[in-house]
Amino acid sequence: MAVQADAPPQNDDPTTPVQPAGAEAPLDPLATRQLFLHRRIVTINPQRIEIRPPKSTMLLPAIGIIVMSTLLAAVVVWIDSLPFLLLPLVLLASVVILPLSGITLVYAIFGANIVADRQGQNVSVKQRFLGLGVGTTELIPFWKIREFVVQDVARAQPHAHGLEPAHDIAQWDLTLVKKSGKRIPLGGYNVPREHEEVGLDIVMGVGEAFAALSGAPLSGPIW
Numbered sequence: 503m504a505v506q507a508d509a510p511p512q513n514d515d516p517t518t519p520v521q522p523a524g525a526e527a528p529l530d531p532l533a534t535r536q537l538f539l540h541r542r543i544v545t546i547n548p549q550r551i552e553i554r555p556p557k558s559t560m561l562l563p564a565i566g567i568i569v570m571s572t573l574l575a576a577v578v579v580w581i582d583s584l585p586f587l588l589l590p591l592v593l594l595a596s597v598v599i600l601p602l603s604g605i606t607l608v609y610a611i612f613g614a615n616i617v618a619d620r621q622g623q624n625v626s627v628k629q630r631f632l633g634l635g636v637g638t639t640e641l642i643p644f645w646k647i648r649e650f651v652v653q654d655v656a657r658a659q660p661h662a663h664g665l666e667p668a669h670d671i672a673q674w675d676l677t678l679v680k681k682s683g684k685r686i687p688l689g690g691y692n693v694p695r696e697h698e699e700v701g702l703d704i705v706m707g708v709g710e711a712f713a714a715l716s717g718a719p720l721s722g723p724i725w
Contacts, residue, residue: 534548539690553617570595615628652702653677675690706722
């Protein structure tokens with residue numbers, strides 16, 4: 503007796519496409535995950551997107567704290583035998599370096615460069631000072647965002663001998679464009695030209711998440 507194969511599911515609503523059997527459902531742009539850009543880590547969830555520095559940025563401020571703490575301890579222990587002119591130099595350096603190193607270390611652990619928040623309906627961008635985690639924060643309401651743009655910066659630099667890309671490295675960048683025309687870079691990903699699709703997929707994933715959270719359109723990729 504012949505066995506009849508199962509018939510595909512019927513679609514009563516003609517406006518709803520039927521997903522082929524075995525096909526994977528498209529990934530939700532705001533699905534909880536982490537993506538890695540150049541020197542930045544992107545944490546995505548349905549309510550919030552954070553772009554923060556990598557943990558490797560803790561190294562320099564930690565070294566500054568250790569060195570200055572060691573010098574201060576040496577001054578206390580050998581204060582009678584050290585040259586007099588060395589004492590004010592060490593104290594002055596510690597007054598400047600220790601607070602900045604401490605702030606930068608805390609920022610590297612807990613801080614974020616850019617935060618998009620659904621509840622607050624805005625994107626906050628930290629205006630960093632001297633590469634440290636201090637400075638002012640610019641708040642950009644979602645309604646002031648014109649679009650997000652993904653582009654290959656290297657292709658915008660024409661080669662001296664023709665129209666070939668200026669570099670063998672694809673430099674994918676994600677930029678927030680305000681309605682005023684101001685452009686704010688959110689991050690990028692550099693990858694060899696022969697693997698440029700890999701970098702594009704990562705940057706597009708971040709851009710799609712920002713677009714889904716804010717409601718602003720995503721343009722690109724611009725080759």
